[in-house]
Amino acid sequence: MDIRVYNKIADEGLDILKNKGFTLNETNNPEGIILRSEELNDLEFNDNLVAIARAGAGVNNIPIQRAIENGIVVFNTPGANANAVNELVFTSMVMAIRHMRFANQWVHTLVGEDIPKQVEAGKKQFKGSEIKGKTIGVIGLGSIGHMVGNTAVKLGMHVLGYDPYIKEEAAYRLDPQIQRVTDVQTIYQEADFITIHVPYTQDNHHFIDKKAIDLMKKETILLNFSRAELIDVASVIAALDNKNLRYYLTDFPEEALMNRSDCLLFPHLGASTDEAEKISAQMAANQLSDFILTGNIRYSVNFPNVQMDMETACRLVIVNRNIPNMITLLVTELGEHQINIVHLTNKSRGDYAYTLIDFDEQDPQVLQELKEKIDANENILSARLIRK
Numbered sequence: 001m002d003i004r005v006y007n008k009i010a011d012e013g014l015d016i017l018k019n020k021g022f023t024l025n026e027t028n029n030p031e032g033i034i035l036r037s038e039e040l041n042d043l044e045f046n047d048n049l050v051a052i053a054r055a056g057a058g059v060n061n062i063p064i065q066r067a068i069e070n071g072i073v074v075f076n077t078p079g080a081n082a083n084a085v086n087e088l089v090f091t092s093m094v095m096a097i098r099h100m101r102f103a104n105q106w107v108h109t110l111v112g113e114d115i116p117k118q119v120e121a122g123k124k125q126f127k128g129s130e131i132k133g134k135t136i137g138v139i140g141l142g143s144i145g146h147m148v149g150n151t152a153v154k155l156g157m158h159v160l161g162y163d164p165y166i167k168e169e170a171a172y173r174l175d176p177q178i179q180r181v182t183d184v185q186t187i188y189q190e191a192d193f194i195t196i197h198v199p200y201t202q203d204n205h206h207f208i209d210k211k212a213i214d215l216m217k218k219e220t221i222l223l224n225f226s227r228a229e230l231i232d233v234a235s236v237i238a239a240l241d242n243k244n245l246r247y248y249l250t251d252f253p254e255e256a257l258m259n260r261s262d263c264l265l266f267p268h269l270g271a272s273t274d275e276a277e278k279i280s281a282q283m284a285a286n287q288l289s290d291f292i293l294t295g296n297i298r299y300s301v302n303f304p305n306v307q308m309d310m311e312t313a314c315r316l317v318i319v320n321r322n323i324p325n326m327i328t329l330l331v332t333e334l335g336e337h338q339i340n341i342v343h344l345t346n347k348s349r350g351d352y353a354y355t356l357i358d359f360d361e362q363d364p365q366v367l368q369e370l371k372e373k374i375d376a377n378e379n380i381l382s383a384r385l386i387r388k
């Protein structure tokens with residue numbers, strides 16, 4: 001069993017895969033892929049590929065719909081790097097309003113024995129302001145957004161939160177002092193800092209566009225640690241030029257933003273901490289290996305969670321279209337091969353369903369014939385046999 005590794009995945013994750021018997025990057029026909037930001041949207045799937053695990057949150061670099069149609073399960077690692085991003089968000093805010101970038105540059109220009117004296121004389125040019133008492137608008141209150149909101153409350157900020165799709169469990173984690181708004185325009189009109197923490201999809205391209213920026217207060221500081229495509233950068237630059245925005249702080253630099261005193265640019269550093277890289281790699285490796293070895297699914301972005309202990313010699317793992325009679329078809333096929341089902345579980349999400357069937361048949365010829373018959377059905381997107 002081989003796994004293709006893209007990007008720098010922490011050793012703690014790769015060791016999990018090796019210890020479970022996987023090889024890494026040894027064939028051109030791997031069963032699984034583990035990656036971070038590698039762009040896979042144009043990747044042609046190889047025949048053996050059954051799973052892709054993103055060590056991180058965003059999956060816009062993975063062709064999810066095409067994966068589903070090929071019966072390939074895609075995983076991510078919810079929350080694993082949220083604290084790393086949260087800390088960078090507040091670091092960048094303080095860097096901006098305390099002029100840290102320029103203060104630091106200036107100090108490095110000083111020479112002579114009397115640096116302490118020069119410092120005391122020159123520091124007035126870097127007088128800043130505080131975030132306590134200011135209003136922050138948080139768009140997206142998931143793993144990162146809720147942490148940003150809660151941290152902001154602890155720092156004495158007034159927090160406006162916008163997330164019409166928030167999951168129930170995420171809503172419970174929110175500090176009660178966060179004021180939930182149902183209209184994102186309230187955030188544009190009232191916030192001193194605006195930070196966006198939503199996944200990028202085709203539907204929210206340029207979520208923050210000229211119209212949104214025109215509603216913002218002149219002194220607003222805009223942050224984007226989510227994805228470049230969520231923000232219309234041309235409109236941001238125009239607003240900065242006209243002094244209608246104060247600062248743009250982002251993890252997604254591009255040429256037009258370079259060398260501006262009103263931008264802080266980071267090289268997609270949000271998740272780049274020892275801790276986040278380790279947890280993300282471990283989660284991704286565990287999810288990927290569990291799925292390949294047992295068919296169990298946890299934290300998939302395109303399939304429901306499915307967990308069933310495997311107590312039999314053999315397990316059939318099926319991805320199928322969610323249409324009537326699919327279970328009947330599978331059960332009939334097993335019956336025709338004189339196979340007695342011990343356990344069966346089936347879950348669906350939208351147009352697709354996932355089925356695990358456990359039984360004790362071990363005859364390789366019978367199993368091969370069964371798999372071929374099931375595979376031949378056009379509504380079966382993938383069929384796999386796992387033996388204990």
Ligand SMILES: NC(=O)c1ccc[n+]([C@@H]2O[C@H](COP(=O)([O-])OP(=O)(O)OC[C@H]3O[C@@H](n4cnc5c(N)ncnc54)[C@H](O)[C@@H]3O)[C@@H](O)[C@H]2O)c1
Nearest residue numbers: 057058140141142143144163165166198199225226270271
């Ligand atoms: N800079 C980095 O290195 C870095 C690191 C981690 C994540 N990210 C980015 O941040 C994004 C968010 O990460 P997360 O872990 O918080 O994800 P998450 O899935 O836990 O939370 C996303 C939240 O956005 C909400 N949402 C979706 N569409 C929305 C909309 N139109 N308006 C308002 N809310 C909306 C969802 O309901 C969800 O609560 C990721 O998808 C990724 O693109 C960047």
Ligand SMILES: O=C(O)CC[C@@H](O)C(=O)O
Nearest residue numbers: 036037056057058271272
């Ligand atoms: O892997 C990274 O360095 C970035 C990850 C981040 O963008 C994410 O979506 O989790």
